[in-house]
Amino acid sequence: MLRLIELKNVEKTYPNGTVALREVNLKIEKGEFVFLVGPSGSGKSTMVKLLLKEEDATEGDVYVNGYDVTSMSRQEVPYLRRSLGVVFQDFRLLPNKTVYENVAFAMVITESLPKEIRRQVPMALALVGLSRKANMYPNQLSGGEQQRVALARALVNNPALLIADEPTGNLDPETSWEIMKLLSEVNHRGTTVIVATHEKSIVDEMKKRVVAISKGLIVRDQEKGLYRDEDKNSPAYN
Amino acid sequence: MKIRTVRHIIKEGAINSYRNKLMSLASVMIVTATLVVFGFFLLTAYNLEDNIKVWKESPQLEAFCYDELDDAQVQKVEDSIKNNDKIVSYEKVTKEEAFQKAKEKLGSGTELLNGYGESIFPVSFIIKLKDTAYSKEVVATLEKTSGIRKVSYSQDTIDIITRISYWIKLGSSFMVTVFLIVSIFIISNTIKLTVFARRKEINIMKYIGATDWFIRWPFVVEGVIISVIGAVVAFVISTYAYNAIQVRFAQDLFIANTQLLKLAKVQEVWSQLAVYYMLIGAVVGTMGSFLSIRRYLKV
Numbered sequence: 001m002l003r004l005i006e007l008k009n010v011e012k013t014y015p016n017g018t019v020a021l022r023e024v025n026l027k028i029e030k031g032e033f034v035f036l037v038g039p040s041g042s043g044k045s046t047m048v049k050l051l052l053k054e055e056d057a058t059e060g061d062v063y064v065n066g067y068d069v070t071s072m073s074r075q076e077v078p079y080l081r082r083s084l085g086v087v088f089q090d091f092r093l094l095p096n097k098t099v100y101e102n103v104a105f106a107m108v109i110t111e112s113l114p115k116e117i118r119r120q121v122p123m124a125l126a127l128v129g130l131s132r133k134a135n136m137y138p139n140q141l142s143g144g145e146q147q148r149v150a151l152a153r154a155l156v157n158n159p160a161l162l163i164a165d166e167p168t169g170n171l172d173p174e175t176s177w178e179i180m181k182l183l184s185e186v187n188h189r190g191t192t193v194i195v196a197t198h199e200k201s202i203v204d205e206m207k208k209r210v211v212a213i214s215k216g217l218i219v220r221d222q223e224k225g226l227y228r229d230e231d232k233n234s235p236a237y238n
Numbered sequence: 239m240k241i242r243t244v245r246h247i248i249k250e251g252a253i254n255s256y257r258n259k260l261m262s263l264a265s266v267m268i269v270t271a272t273l274v275v276f277g278f279f280l281l282t283a284y285n286l287e288d289n290i291k292v293w294k295e296s297p298q299l300e301a302f303c304y305d306e307l308d309d310a311q312v313q314k315v316e317d318s319i320k321n322n323d324k325i326v327s328y329e330k331v332t333k334e335e336a337f338q339k340a341k342e343k344l345g346s347g348t349e350l351l352n353g354y355g356e357s358i359f360p361v362s363f364i365i366k367l368k369d370t371a372y373s374k375e376v377v378a379t380l381e382k383t384s385g386i387r388k389v390s391y392s393q394d395t396i397d398i399i400t401r402i403s404y405w406i407k408l409g410s411s412f413m414v415t416v417f418l419i420v421s422i423f424i425i426s427n428t429i430k431l432t433v434f435a436r437r438k439e440i441n442i443m444k445y446i447g448a449t450d451w452f453i454r455w456p457f458v459v460e461g462v463i464i465s466v467i468g469a470v471v472a473f474v475i476s477t478y479a480y481n482a483i484q485v486r487f488a489q490d491l492f493i494a495n496t497q498l499l500k501l502a503k504v505q506e507v508w509s510q511l512a513v514y515y516m517l518i519g520a521v522v523g524t525m526g527s528f529l530s531i532r533r534y535l536k537v
Contacts, residue, residue: 079447092438110447114242
């Protein structure tokens with residue numbers, strides 16, 4: 001079985017003493033679509049940071065995309081990150097580069113052939129429906145469009161895994177839906193997608209696997225789940 | 239690393255230094271100043287060495303006999319010079335030759351010699367030594383030889399100049415070192431500012447999987463661009479200034495009709511200067527940027 005992500009007994013304590021994750025065990029298979037839900041400060045972001053090796057687990061093992069994240073050296077980190085696409089709440093586009101250049105940049109970094117770049121970038125832009133805005137700058141686009149550029153950039157290298165950290169946090173409900181539909185489409189094409197989110201309505205509507213975190217613990221892991229468990233006593237409810 | 243990546247890195251470095259115009263300019267100026275100071279000392283040392291070499295090659299000693307010696311006595315002096323094994327060769331300057339030389343030297347002022355004969359000039363011997371190290375010893379021997387009135391030798395002058403040039407070298411190394419350190423810090427500061435201005439961008443690059451060096455190299459390129467521009471400006475300034483000084487100096491010496499000191503022509507020194515400037519520029523730029531990258535670019 002192809003296990004894309006596995007967290008074994010992961011603990012994370014920040015240097016200031018804050019315990020962000022406790023005894024986290026999580027497996028995500030290839031091709032899954034997973035919502036990571038929970039209130040602010042629950043440990044969602046910490047989990048995303050562990051997957052990207054922005055932070056190191058204090059205890060336990062983290063495997064992502066065939067990489068042993070816990071024991072990898074600094075030099076290997078870029079290769080881990082290239083193997084997955086990341087989308088953030090604040091888009092993180094380069095303001096002085098056009099839409100096309102922003103997307104192409106992810107391929108420049110991986111030293112792809114110019115021929116490859118010329119083929120892949122328009123495809124990625126077409127996927128997110130921004131072919132006509134290729135020569136515009138990020139500040140000329142709406143929030144939803146910027147997030148779609150970020151998505152195109154995350155997908156241009158054909159990663160096996162896409163991690164979206166609050167991708168709709170800065171967007172209005174309608175635009176949020178567009179982004180979520182895109183993520184779902186990406187998932188249908190075979191990419192494993194993990195979305196950390198607050199958007200109750202979307203999570204409830206999409207009926208995907210839901211992993212709920214509260215106070216650093218995984219309190220619920222449910223196929224076709226809802227944002228909140230029917231069980232009112234669930235800690236995720238608080 | 240692939241060529242297209244190198245091209246990307248160089249382009250980014252150039253854009254960085256252009257965006258950061260004011261600080262880049264300040265850095266270029268300090269590099270220029272450092273190199274001009276360095277060039278001044280380098281050229282001074284070069285010319286001193288050059289002159290010392292000429293002096294060392296010129297007749298080491300000239301032993302003058304008493305005017306009134308007769309041929310036999312002169313012969314005795316000559317024999318003692320001939321038998322000295324520390325002397326490689328010697329040349330006898332007869333009274334007539336000395337008279338001719340004086341006439342030549344005086345040029346239009348020959349009337350000064352009217353009424354005087356060649357007898358007022360002493361016979362002398364121009365002596366070349368095996369090694370300049372023997373000069374003091376040989377001088378002592380010659381001075382004791384009867385019939386020799388005086389020994390003139392340039393060793394004293396050479397010694398003084400050698401000592402001066404030693405101090406100049408020492409002093410200039412010290413000053414140039416100080417200036418180099420200042421330049422490195424100023425460049426490093428410029429790079430630091432660029433790093434701060436671009437930290438968001440650096441962060442984004444990290445997330446999409448840029449390697450550390452992919453992020454670092456443009457900053458190194460920026461440092462090198464700054465210092466190489468500084469080196470080119472310094473080179474232009476120093477060669478122009480040196481050429482002007484050298485031409486003036488040569489004219490003055492020509493008027494003063496002396497061969498005592500000469501400055502090398504700019505054509506002789508420019509290539510050396512260019513090599514030094516480029517090397518120092520590249521090293522200073524690289525070190526400056528590395529310093530900043532290590533301290534401020536936590537990738």
